[in-house]
Amino acid sequence: MKTHQPKLKTQLFSCGFFGHCTRSVLSPTASHSPSLPSLPSASDQPPPHSRRPQLLDSESSSSSASQSFTQWRFPLPHSPIFTQHPSIPDPPSTFSIPPPPSISAATLKEILHLAELQLCSASDSDRLAALQLLERSLVPDPSLDPDCTPELMRGIIANLNTKTGSKPSTKILLALCLAESNRHIAVEAGAVGAVIESLPEMEDPAAERALASLELMCTVPEGAAEVRAHALSVPAMVMMMGRMAARGKESAISVLGVIFDNGVSPEAESAVTAPPEEVARAVVLALQGDSSARGRRKGARLLKALEEQQEGSSTAGVDPATVVGRS
Template sequence: MKSHQPKLKTQLFSCGFFRQCGQTVLSPTATGTTPPLPLTHTHTHTSTTCESSTSSSSSATSQSFTQWRFSLPTPTSTPNTPPPTDTHTHTHTHNPPPLPSPFTIPNLQELFHVSDIQLTTDFNAALNLLERSLVPNPPQDQPPCPPNLMRALICNLREAKPATKILFALCLSEANRRVAVEAGAVGAVVESAPELDGAPAERALAALELMCTVPEGAEEVRAHALAVPVMVTVMGKTGARGKEYAIGVLAVIYGGDVGEQLTAPPEEVARAVELALQGECSARGKRKGAQLLKMLQHLSHPHAHVTS
């Protein structure tokens, strides 16, 4: 009597996100009494199997899906021929090689020179190079930025996303604050601030406050007819940092020899500052606001604090 040999049957289970694949099972098709072969028994039948994932949970979460894998003749050998295929075969995808690191220039003198040359061919490439090389860790001691590069930068504060990042990074250097003021950055920031939102607005206002620390910048902002109304406007729509920088610029305007240059009465500005301080504001912004309110009160009532 012929004994019925069991047949090896592979069941493939669908692999879902972060779920292990199904395992190979034996399913005899005959009704004989011969016991099923163990899983470790060498069998001449070739089938595709789905290996169980043995990676840790941290590596599993980085996968968007579980890939199918095919059984190999030996654990360490790699066959030269493709694995057998059937209707359930899934294509093995390989991860692409990593992209090279973005090109950067750590030497700022060379960086400014190369970026200045790139302006004539590709303005966006020049901005991207400045953003990668300067913005992550801008030093306070910088070589002077070429005036042509600075003018191109401030002319694109509204359109180019990295422009406010680069301007703020440059203004951390006192030398480049003067370059920015001479290139017209004070007026450009004042006139573009109402159209900026979020982080770009905060960075532009921070750069403006830094420019006001040099005498030329403070003089420029006091002479600009829109400086006060714009700062009052942005205080009402920016976040805590934006309010802090706008208050700082107003303190520069009202803390100097304003004379007849004021375009808004101190009383109105004081009400706007008090309203801004009632909302979200940084601790430094509140301190600057308190000092600004004293200045505005003194301008409104110059003889109120004669006795002290």
């Protein structure tokens, strides 16, 4: 008749018991199992009201450990059960990242000149290196006010519709358009048409930045005029409203608001290829999805302008006031 060894349940006890188990040798050939420490009697236990703080501390410790658990590796499968590991401190919840070193005006001027020369190169690697240099220099510090030349702007715009250059060039264009002086240079260099025509081929993050740049260029008179005169402005913005998330959708609505604000001018009337009622339906559908509160307000103003464009007739039966209240 076989003699069964007593089973030892692996439970988490106090630190003293944990250390006792690690010092004990658990061998199947041992004549007796190591004695377990006796549980304290009822008279030795503290009263219930004194045990509550310990429970709260345990709950707080478990919650803290669960939050940082996924940041550490699981133990290896062959690790022994009773192995003491050194205590690993929890990672800090926030990391203080020092700001990038500021670039002097002279250094920035040299960087812009070098990038301008590289963008004129016939080598794809040189042009990509120039875009990466501008991205590292301009994007981290929006407070910079670079003096962009038309030649440099044309070199950036030329890479909007390339596979490798679309991502960095949209970042650089947006960083440059934060300065009003560069918006005039961008419009003169043909950025409005280049952005509108490149939008369908861009990935969503790049398209969102390009739409934000176009919205900024619409704040200068010549930029607004270029948008109104381009034949693809309305179809491109309608398409972007249905495709983009909240921020890109808001920029597209803003551009449409520039086109239809106070009616379409006679010189731009021939360029508007979509009837106002169709644009209104697209705006309503876009606002029913993911949109910000500011985007809904802009959409309501656009619907009102489209309604006035229809000489007081209702635009698809939509009340602009109801759009503002939608989430």
